[in-house]
Amino acid sequence: MIDVARARRETPGCQYVTHLNNAGSSLPPQPVLDAVVGHLELEARVGGYEAHEQNEPAIERFYGAAAKLLGAHPEEIAFASSATRAWDMAFYGFPFERGDRILTAVAEYISNYIAYIQVAERAGVEVVPVPNDEYGQVSVDSLRQLVDERVKLIAITHVPTNGGLVNPAAEIGAVAREAGIPYLLDACQSVGQLPVDVEEIGCDVLSATGRKYLRGPRGTGFLYVRSSLLGRLEPPFLDMRAADWVEPDRYELRPDAIRFEEWEQAYAAKVGLSTAIDYALGWGLESIWQRVAALGESLRARLGDIEGVTVRDLGAVRCGIVTFTVDGVGASELKERLAREAINVTASPRSSTLLDSRARALPDLVRASVHYYNTDEELDRLVESVRIAALC
Numbered sequence: 001m002i003d004v005a006r007a008r009r010e011t012p013g014c015q016y017v018t019h020l021n022n023a024g025s026s027l028p029p030q031p032v033l034d035a036v037v038g039h040l041e042l043e044a045r046v047g048g049y050e051a052h053e054q055n056e057p058a059i060e061r062f063y064g065a066a067a068k069l070l071g072a073h074p075e076e077i078a079f080a081s082s083a084t085r086a087w088d089m090a091f092y093g094f095p096f097e098r099g100d101r102i103l104t105a106v107a108e109y110i111s112n113y114i115a116y117i118q119v120a121e122r123a124g125v126e127v128v129p130v131p132n133d134e135y136g137q138v139s140v141d142s143l144r145q146l147v148d149e150r151v152k153l154i155a156i157t158h159v160p161t162n163g164g165l166v167n168p169a170a171e172i173g174a175v176a177r178e179a180g181i182p183y184l185l186d187a188c189q190s191v192g193q194l195p196v197d198v199e200e201i202g203c204d205v206l207s208a209t210g211r212k213y214l215r216g217p218r219g220t221g222f223l224y225v226r227s228s229l230l231g232r233l234e235p236p237f238l239d240m241r242a243a244d245w246v247e248p249d250r251y252e253l254r255p256d257a258i259r260f261e262e263w264e265q266a267y268a269a270k271v272g273l274s275t276a277i278d279y280a281l282g283w284g285l286e287s288i289w290q291r292v293a294a295l296g297e298s299l300r301a302r303l304g305d306i307e308g309v310t311v312r313d314l315g316a317v318r319c320g321i322v323t324f325t326v327d328g329v330g331a332s333e334l335k336e337r338l339a340r341e342a343i344n345v346t347a348s349p350r351s352s353t354l355l356d357s358r359a360r361a362l363p364d365l366v367r368a369s370v371h372y373y374n375t376d377e378e379l380d381r382l383v384e385s386v387r388i389a390a391l392c
């Protein structure tokens, strides 16, 4: 059970806003704020490099914390400035050749898909979205049928950006393992929201962000690469952190996942991210997930009862991301109206998941994403405001 009163006491933003944009960027808790500001202050007092040295243990703790969160080893973790950059560093490291296939999901994320198109054009790779099943999630049966010797990567978004759907990541992992195909999971919306364990899921690469359900600072993300795959992925960019310059004409890549990192990093943000991971682990991901899923279901039910409101979420398992439309009121317009009442939601544009939006003929959606620190009273406020908007 989550002590919601404590969670709110430890979240300064709760005094000011009803924050239902946790899938965009969550409200950080006080310990995260203290860690970030504390490191910036140290940099200002003693110098940036000197602050790094003094705060080294806190900075290095990031690898152990992220590994614990994902059930991985610290050497399999790389820090990045975003989930997208983390994902890119692994994706562009695969040696694709003409005729290779990438299997992906219908509700795949915009930035991933742009990268698929680029690689398809450059390397002659074919990108094949796996059809959905009757719940709107990736069909594991269709995936199994599509697997053959041409498939060089299975790349799936765990929780899409545009709704409550949770894809069956572990069932997909079982198919990938059986076929011996590398499996890249975009876990940007799931990490921090629900338990994500790389062994249970069976993914080989995973990307996540700091600012969403983990409640870390903006400008942070991280990558997991299974140790058995590390040596086979060539990072698309290298620098003096990723490799040692050992002879005038030769460098040696680091053996661990730090080969995917940049030398320069936002250390204040990195310390903040470690703190956010520790903080999430302190609550427990199972407890967080139970509360988030329950709040999500409750919000869906209440919105669905309002005439003129259509809830758009798919999935056999549904999470804390709730998307809906209101007849006669555009998503951006409703978002602006709610903002005037200090209720934060976002408008999820069709283009963020173009295949899914086209397949379902979706307009832009209103996205309200709950976290464990949200309350029933906050959901009431949203529901009341939406009810009024739907009347006009």
Ligand SMILES: *Cc1c(COP(=O)(O)O)cnc(C)c1O
Pocket (backbone or CB within 6 Å): 081, 082, 083, 084, 085, 109, 157, 159, 160, 161, 186, 188, 189, 208, 209, 210, 220, 221
């Ligand atoms: C937000 C999001 C991303 C991108 O995360 P960044 O940290 O902004 O790069 C990737 N995938 C999904 C599903 C997302 O929702």
